[in-house]
Amino acid sequence: MTLALPPAEQKFDGSPLGALVRPRTSTGLKGWLTTVDHKKIGIMYGAAAMFFLLIGGAAALLIRIQLAAPNQTLLGGDAYNRVFTMHGTVMVFLVVMPIGAAFANYMMPIQIGARDVAFPRINAFSFWVFLAGGLMLNTSWFLGGGANGGWFNYAPNNGIAFSPSAGIDFWNLGLFIAGIGSLSGAVNLITTVLNMRAPGMTWMRMPVFVWMTLVTQFLLLFAIPVLTVAQLLLMFDRNFGANFFNVSQGADPLLWQHLFWVFGHPEVYLMILPAFGIVSEVIPAFARKPIFGYPFMVASGAIIGFMGWGVWAHHMFVSGIGPLSVSAFSVATMFIAVPTGVKILNWVATLWGGKLLMTTAMWFSVGLIVQFTVGGLSGVAHAVAASDTQQTDTYFIVAHFHYVLFGGALFGFYAGLYFWWPKAFGYLLDEKWGKWNFWSMVVGFNLTFGPMHILGLQGMPRRMQTYDDAMGFSNWNLVATIGSLILGVGTLLILVNAMISRRRWIADGRPNPGPDPWDARTLEWSIQSPTPEHNFDYTPQVTELDDFWHRKYAMDENHNLVKIADAKDLAQPGNGEGVHLPAPSFWPILLAFSMPIIGYGVMFSLWLTIPGGILMMASLYGWALEPADDLDPKIDDHDGHGELVNV
């Protein structure tokens, strides 16, 4: 990977106190391991998500190769189940969620004019505990095989009687641990948005991406605990002989489904809303006009966040919950299409009459609009519950949610990567490679998942290890497999692009792209690229929505838009003198990695929980007692004396 911030020299000479000296370095490996800088943490979220994307993508390709032709035996029934379970689990929890977190971490603070998030060490902890849980989940490949209960992991198949191997324990405890990261991250980011906005940035002056981040984090805050409850019950069932999901002891297996989907449906929205936020930033920048109907965009996002809690049972239309419940959830699900449709139409209206600069970021954004619309329309089709009794658990559903999550969310994230890459890394991604990246993904994506609509309506059930030629699924499956290979290559082109662009940028000795390469609208473009470690030399004063843009352009007396200042002159110079930043810390990563040790202990030997517990307690104490007096004595805060920050 080429993900490295240019070295930022920071010298501290505080005094060593505590068990581990508070690290002083912000460079090198140690700098990354101990960082509390939201930008580095954001980049690490992104890098980790890309790493897991390789794992989840490899699993996807295995599935597609297995299904390329009828009666193939590359994967047996057990292996296939593990591969498709891990594909879904990894993609949802370890790819889409952390890419969202990457953007939220990196961009949200600088979009609101803040120097960091509210709790920098907790931010580091959130990342490391996500990584610890994710890695623990994936060690299952080497310790008896991946999880095999599906990402939804329905009871009672998830019980020890039906799934005796440890795969589901890894799923259960790995995600449990990763969920702690999501939860602490949510508290952190919500606090940041609520408390750390630059003066003048009222609610209705916040960029749409910040709004969507806020809604997303609230969804996480309330959704993750529901999953955690289910996982806790399952842990007691599987590892300590409890009977929460044991039917012969009177349990009702639908309890798991309700818990899972009360989490699982808000989960869907918290995966897509960050991407909605991103394209709401990208489209105005390249359409050269403001987002159409900002209040509607914000309100519809918030309404999706609320309504997302009232539709979970549409995953259970054939579970036998009774016609009254089915009717209620069917209607509720249909109406959630209203705020989503508003978003689509407002983006289209933003394009309408615009001067469209079709950069790669813009192409990915319109890709989201069109592909998400397809996913949304198929979503309405199975909101109609009677129709859903034919479609559910077929490939039609597979097509639907890939159009939403890949064609929607991931395309949005790619738009964000192309858009904000210069801000994070100080060079632009190559546009020619970017177009290849986009078009290969569009072609590969639609070839892969378009035919799945047809396959599903032709009756191909999901989670099928194989099928027979007589069922008539062979041709479209072959097309889908060819598409998936194109898509696999296309998805990776961004890494190729990053490597080539970086090398070329350095080799050609090109100048820094400057603070505002796209002539964009929000505060992150008012500081140098790459973002200085301290973000803002001084706190910006906000007077309008799209504040930075209004400092560049204004109406003259004839109501013509004229340039009043150049971005280069407006941008803060990036001089960090006099700025205090929180010092790095060892404790977040140590605390985070104490958790999988305890997790392994629950699975394999309770003795392991002792060293894990000791490390956890030591880390908590170390964290609490860590000295905050590591200020460079030469650095004073604005009020003339060093601020002791211990968070």
Add this chain to the structure above:
Amino acid sequence: MKKLLTGAPVALALLLAGCGDDSKPLNTYEPQGPKAEAIDRIIQPIFLLAFVIGFLVFGVVAWLIFNNRVDPETYDPLDFPDQVHGNAKLEWGWTLVPAVILAIISAWSVPAIWDLEEKNEAGELDVLVIGQQWWWEYRYDVNGNGFFLDVDGDGVAGDEDDLQWPLELLLDPEDVVTANQLVIPAGQQVDLTLTSRDVIHSYWIPRLNGKRDTVPGRFHTWSVAANEAGEFTGWCTEFCGISHARMRMSAIALDKPDFDAWLANQSEAAAIPEEGSIAWEGREVFQAQCTQCHNITEDLDDPANVVAALTAKAAPNLTHFATRAAFAGNIYSQWVGIDPDAAQMDVSTYLDLGANYRFNEPELRRWIRNAPGRKDMAPEDERGMTAFPQLSDEQLDQLIAYLETLD
């Protein structure tokens, strides 16, 4: 680029064209019963509407890109478009209009949810469907006293107190018990009561109705109905473990007289082969090796046979094994020349398979010898059939000869 943009609607158009092909046995676009037709009537207009809206959005976006595109190389950054911030009337419009459309769709489609739940009048045919890893059991209440026994002895069979008991104590041994192929009379609705012995499965015969989960500890109602005689393929559609892909079934609709003949035959006890014949030897092998799990119901006046029926573990009842077309979760043909996957069997032969086809001895032999090698199962956890390497070739011959007599 233009080609790519026009390629997408072509692909979408293929979607419609690709459906409605009757060489696909699970096709949801080929309803052949009133329930499936009711669903189809809902699906078609909704998909049409979805297509129209989808094409509109796609078309407008594509048109905007071609029309409003500017070249970044030559574009003058001060050449601004109109800085429109929004239009409240327009936005309320595209909030309310879709809301009204969706309200209409709701009002129009929700009644279908209730229609699908509609049951027959009491006294019509009702079949208990039990899912288990990885095959289907069917129980026909031929004696008219319900599927369940009066376990708690309060004089009411199958009441709520009875249903608290494990399924194996509940099931009426006098009912007709079959596996994998659901035989129904054509032209009438057959109510199903669905449950499971282990994990959740889902019962789906797409040409006859949508799907409904079979959940252990719960008894769901559902129904199927076929307009005409024929075979209709189905597949378990809730993920249920390592052989989920090999848990299939079919519904075989017979004309009413044929169905009555079939049910009368199924109601009979198994024939006992002539003493000393090969089949008789096979029965001995069966009783020594197989009865722990499988049951072949002989005369139920003999209490020993009742005990055998009640204590056999969950495995297909083989009483009329030779009347079935396929076995092992409907994946292996029992008769040479029938392809259970293609499932377009001529049902006129179903009443007398033995006269029209040759018994599939090689397949059965491979299966009995090493069932877990023929289908992913976990016999070590009592989930699926174990291998029988200890049987001699002669014993296998005898066993298969016996199975062929079970018509």
